[in-house]
Amino acid sequence: MTSSGVEDVYQESEVFFEKYLRLKVSASQTYRVTQTSGESLKEEELYEGQSYEDSDWVYAMIDGSFILTREGYKEVKVGRVFSERSVCLQSCTATQERVRLSASEYCAHHGSNHTFKPKMESLLSKIAPDKLVFITDGCPWIGQWMSEKYPQATQILDYYHAIEKLSEGTKSILKPANWLEQQKEYLLEGRVNLVIEQIKELKRLPEAQKEQLINYYQNNAYRMNYNQYRDNGYYIGSGAIEAAHRTLIQERMKRSGQRWGQCTDPLIKLRVAFKSKKEHLIEKLFKKSA
Known part of the structure; x- marks a missing residue:
């Protein structure tokens, strides 16, 4: 019943039980069982991390996803952790790779980053700091937290976010036809300073926009050494965390007409457990109550 409530709207569980199991289970029953399970799930067990001793490095990604609540749109902060051994390459071009993950762990919190960070830190607590590779936007x-807590980790600014920033920041002016493509190449080569010089030469770009772009690339230059990252075998995109938004949050919690209230946090915890393949924590709850 809990699994049904976690994966689909409560009304659909009523149909499922009647159609396939010939059981009369109301939507409100599924809601109550799901809510109780989520409230009983201990976060110290949910976010107990692993060491990944058999991996050369471990990726960690963080981003935010918004859901509609009774108080308006609120952010759910999402983290995803996985080893390089769990990455399966599906397709590859000169500038982009599509991958699939065989396993990963999630962290999610509906609230402030001050409450989210300890949960993420718990998930990362058994991993050697120098094995961590953060890819963020x-x-x-997030940048301040990574620098303070994990100074030995590798920090990477999502390459595709860096390109999007440049594309959006200069779309209002005419540029040579291949200008943006050339900047993409410069970034892949780790030549951020050259990109900054190219931005300075855009005479039609308003000074305020120009300064904003220059500051962005100057402030993030230390995590834009894409040539080195690729030589080391690291991924430079954060597609895994974008996918996490869909699978962890949006598929269940961003449906038409949904407005979330007190049931938000328990359901998020349960989805973290199921998507992280920690169903045994849910099973343990029912064994205790039996």
């Missing part, structure tokens, strides 16, 4: 609080 340049969010200031």
Whole structure:
């Protein structure tokens, strides 16, 4: 019943039980069982990490996903952790790789980053700091947290986010036809300073926009050594965390007409457990109550 409530809207579970199991289970029953299970699930067990001793490095990604609540749109902060051994290459071009993950662990919190960070830290606690590879979108609080807590880790600014920033920041002016493509190549070569010089030469770009772009690339230059990252075998995109938004949050919690209230946090915890393949924590709850 809990699994049904975690994967689909409560009304659909009523149909499922009647159609396939010939059981009369109301939507409210599924809601109550799901809610109780989520409330009983201990976060110290849910976010107990692993050491990944058999892996050369471990990726960690963080981003935010918004859901509609009774108080308006609120952010759910999402983290995803996986080893390089769990990455399966599906397709590859000169500038982009599509991968599939055989296993990963999730962290999610509906609230402030101050409450989210200890949960993520717990998930990472058994991993050697120098094995960590963070790939993020340049969010200031994430960057500060990584630098303070994991100074030995490798920090990478998502390459595709860096390109998007440049594309959006210069779309209002005419540029040579191959200008953006050339900047992509410079970034892949780790030549951020050259990209900054190219931005300075855009005479039609308003000074305020120009300064904003220059500051962005100057402030993030230390995590834009894409040539080195690729030589080391690291991925430079954060597609895994974008996928996490869909599978962990949006598929269940961003459906038409949904507005979330007190059931938000228990359901998020349960989805973290199921998507991280930690169903044994749910099973343990029912064994205790039996």
